[in-house]
Amino acid sequence: MSEIGLYEAMSTLRAVRRLKPDPVPDEVLERVVRAATWAPSGANVQPWRVVVVQDPKKRQRLQELYIGPWRQYAKGHAASIEQLEGEARARQERMIAAADHLAEHLHEAPAILVFCFEPRRMAITDAGLDRPSVVGGGSVYPAVQNALLACRAEGLGCTLTTLLCFAEDEVKALLGLPESWFTCAFVPVGYPRLRGHGPISRRPVEQMAFRDDWGTPFTADSNG
Template identity: 45%
Template sequence: MELGEAALTSMTTRYFTTDPVSDETLEQAFDYARHAPQGGNRQPVRFIVVRDEAKKQQLQEWYLEPWKAYLGMARSGDIEIVGEKANRLLDSADHFAEHFAEVPVIVVACGYIDGVHPTDTELGRLSVVGGGSIYPAVQNFLLGCREAGLGTALTTLLCMYEPQVAEMLDIPEGVATAAHIAVGYRSTPFPRKLDRLPLSEIVFDETWGNSTY
């Protein structure tokens, strides 16, 4: 599979089959992940593969609480979901939440806190730069899964339960949870095209708003 095909068809999967996913199938995706760029070659990212049914059930229980709160606000209009497909998107995401424990594999992406170097902590806004040494590895993993014919869904809701997740999975102090990734085979074919903003709205020439394309 060419990189372009993987990148342009790697949509979030919310309906999975129950077919098992072997370590051998995941190996190449993890190999891509470890080659991702990161600051100072510190290589802070670690992954935990979770298949245990009891652990996945616990993750689902934690996941459902913030998800249902978000869903309620989205249904009431307190949170705006943009687009004509908003209700279908919410229904799909709710199905995913209700069946979270049934996904064959949950991969927990972690990172050593002292292995990242955020340079935006003094700007009076949410710091995001530290993730630059973690999320490229996560994206490489997602693309590797797509190459292997696996669907994925990345969520950060469970990061709200980092202390509980850390205790359950024996994650040491000094390591943060950055994302949880559901991995399995899709119950429907991959799409041929994703719904995204045109380049004219996201790429600017020299100054903000001056479209390049």
């Protein structure tokens, strides 16, 4: 494996949804899940686990459960894309086409990482606030991101998906999750069919990071 720099990995980690069915060696997947275990979590409790789904019948069932929620989501998204023009619209249309492909071929991914969490182990310190609670996710999604970065380092395509949460009861039964555990991310992993990871499109840092006051760009050379 040739080493990739961390900044290069982060800046080229895009959703890779067209995957070859070729198997991924267990030792590679072991490195990916070990990287996930290095992630921080509130009080270092690590309230997550991951089920690496390789069984073809279970992958097939996950695909069947995924396609409905995806089609539902895509319908809504298609309506919002109609407001866009030019390159922004073309980019969204490419995303939908790739995501359609993933939805139709999910079972072909040689491994699907199903990340699970147990709320009662988590310090969800914003649970009582009068706004949506997000702190709990901070104890599980860093692990998912570590796995994505490790996939990047291994030359594996991957995408963070969440729509299978809509079929949580079926997924729990399929994978034998205990009652108190739930699902939070599903990462199909495999070698890319096409170019794989590469340039990403993100907002410029000037729009994202502020110095001392909201709206004052952090970066010195910004023109906003």
